[in-house]
Amino acid sequence: MTKDINILGIETSCDETAVAVVRNGTEIVSNVVASQIDSHKRFGGVVPEIASRHHVEQITMVLEEAVRDSQLSWDEIDAIAVTEGPGLVGALLIGVNAAKALAFAKQKPLVGVHHIAGHIYANRLEEDFQFPLLALIVSGGHTELVLMKDHGNYEVIGETRDDAAGEAYDKVARMLNLPYPGGPHIDRLAAVGEANIAFPRAWLEEGSYDFSFSGLKSAVINKIHNAKQRGEVLKDEDVAASFQESVVEVLTSKTLRAAKQYQVKQVIVAGGVAANKGLRASLETAFKQVDIPLLIPPLHLCTDNAAMIAAAGTIAYEQGRRSSLDLNANASLLLK
Amino acid sequence: MNILAIDTSNQLLGVALLKDNQVIGEVVTNLAKNHSVRLMPAIEKLMNEVDMTPDQLNKIVVAKGPGSYTGVRIGITTAKSLAWALNIPVVGVSSLEVLAYQGKFFNGLICPFFDARRGLVFTGVYQWQADQLTSVYEEKNMLMVDALEKLAEEGKEVLFLSPDIAIHQEAIVDALGDLAKIPEGPYHLARPANLALAGLDKEPGETHTLTPNYLRLAEAEANWRQAQKEKQQNG
Ligand SMILES: [Zn+2]
Numbered sequence: 378m379t380k381d382i383n384i385l386g387i388e389t390s391c392d393e394t395a396v397a398v399v400r401n402g403t404e405i406v407s408n409v410v411a412s413q414i415d416s417h418k419r420f421g422g423v424v425p426e427i428a429s430r431h432h433v434e435q436i437t438m439v440l441e442e443a444v445r446d447s448q449l450s451w452d453e454i455d456a457i458a459v460t461e462g463p464g465l466v467g468a469l470l471i472g473v474n475a476a477k478a479l480a481f482a483k484q485k486p487l488v489g490v491h492h493i494a495g496h497i498y499a500n501r502l503e504e505d506f507q508f509p510l511l512a513l514i515v516s517g518g519h520t521e522l523v524l525m526k527d528h529g530n531y532e533v534i535g536e537t538r539d540d541a542a543g544e545a546y547d548k549v550a551r552m553l554n555l556p557y558p559g560g561p562h563i564d565r566l567a568a569v570g571e572a573n574i575a576f577p578r579a580w581l582e583e584g585s586y587d588f589s590f591s592g593l594k595s596a597v598i599n600k601i602h603n604a605k606q607r608g609e610v611l612k613d614e615d616v617a618a619s620f621q622e623s624v625v626e627v628l629t630s631k632t633l634r635a636a637k638q639y640q641v642k643q644v645i646v647a648g649g650v651a652a653n654k655g656l657r658a659s660l661e662t663a664f665k666q667v668d669i670p671l672l673i674p675p676l677h678l679c680t681d682n683a684a685m686i687a688a689a690g691t692i693a694y695e696q697g698r699r700s701s702l703d704l705n706a707n708a709s710l711l712l713k
Numbered sequence: 714m715n716i717l718a719i720d721t722s723n724q725l726l727g728v729a730l731l732k733d734n735q736v737i738g739e740v741v742t743n744l745a746k747n748h749s750v751r752l753m754p755a756i757e758k759l760m761n762e763v764d765m766t767p768d769q770l771n772k773i774v775v776a777k778g779p780g781s782y783t784g785v786r787i788g789i790t791t792a793k794s795l796a797w798a799l800n801i802p803v804v805g806v807s808s809l810e811v812l813a814y815q816g817k818f819f820n821g822l823i824c825p826f827f828d829a830r831r832g833l834v835f836t837g838v839y840q841w842q843a844d845q846l847t848s849v850y851e852e853k854n855m856l857m858v859d860a861l862e863k864l865a866e867e868g869k870e871v872l873f874l875s876p877d878i879a880i881h882q883e884a885i886v887d888a889l890g891d892l893a894k895i896p897e898g899p900y901h902l903a904r905p906a907n908l909a910l911a912g913l914d915k916e917p918g919e920t921h922t923l924t925p926n927y928l929r930l931a932e933a934e935a936n937w938r939q940a941q942k943e944k945q946q947n948g
Contacts, residue, residue, distance in 0.1 A: 419937060426782065426931040433786045437797040438921045467783055470749050471790050477753040478794035482767045702753035 458690020
């Protein structure tokens, strides 16, 4: 029997202070997430300086809880993995500096991890990967299609040219006076509304796997404004349903086309918007028809967490990737 | 007893190691370079040079601000993570207090400060009394003109210590004339060995509760509180 690999992961790229321990890249040993969402709600979005302040207050407490929950000794922990980017730089810095201090204090290897690689590897905590695979990442900060031919090998084949899908959700939610974060509220309204407003779909050039949501966002805003001026009554539920239909249709159809073109064996959905019921339903229907297995992680692994960072870090560790003590936070790190 | 002192609260990057109250190593740079990239390598290099391993450390002292929010957080995060991992105490010392250590043999008032832009400074007033550094005016984020006006009313000699002395030197001399004492370069840079000394007789609190000494609310927080206040007054 080969020896287990236990990786401690740290994630602080946005508004969750998270630490986890993962065994062999597939099994969660402990997973602690301290969310700041209640603190940011009153501002209608994440305030970077306030996020950084919370991270520095929380970090050692979250570390302690995750290590205690793991019931492992430090001898059994093989390496420290940490999100080095992308994200809010001030927030990332807390995780990166905590990770470096731990790596030095405990004389452990340090592995920097890309946040999106983490989101993808959240799925491996549920089911092992089959290559080639296609990952659709949808969150407040990202909308990307990533092709993977092997572990640790990432090729971005499509990405957003303006807003991330989650960002568009938040802005439309604000127009409808829904509380932050707006995504789940729109999803809820959309479920009971009727998609009877024709909003545009941004397909971009033929064959492109890129996304664009700013046009859709403007169309929704204009529709609401114009209706108000004319004294027309728009049902919020219908606006939500029509907006969501546009987003979901573009995401589903591009993902499906890419999956066919690259003849992938698996499709993975990752990121906070993967929790969206409308998107899940649409993807499930589409991929059932073509018989390609679709993996969507459970809700607690869709949103930011450190188990996903430890899982992605395990592969990087096994492949011999190491970061040195001059590791820095990189707000616009590229996925390679 | 081995003590590691860390200061990244302002432009200066400082690391010091004390063994049985003797300074055995110190690293100081005063450059506009990235603390996050350079702090851990500086600690590692210094410890290698004095043949000390992390598990031989007994205590950590860190400059907890005021200063650059990001810089302060890098120092505190590193310090508390090290302390937690090594299961040793950590002490936070005000960055202004560390500067005031540089005026140990001055009898009058000591005014350390850091520039906080738009005429504002982070400052406090200290005095050495019977070998003890005591706080005369509590630390605040305030306008330099207001701080100087208050000091001028005292009619006493004041030693000014600050890496940002050049920005405010003229105003200081205008306000206090001969009562203002401004030493040359090196005194304005807080030596990490002084930070270690300042932390010697401070009682360490719980590691988890060590937080930066910002002296200022986050802007969004301040605006939000103001809006709440206005709402209450109008409603
Ligand atoms: Zn994320």
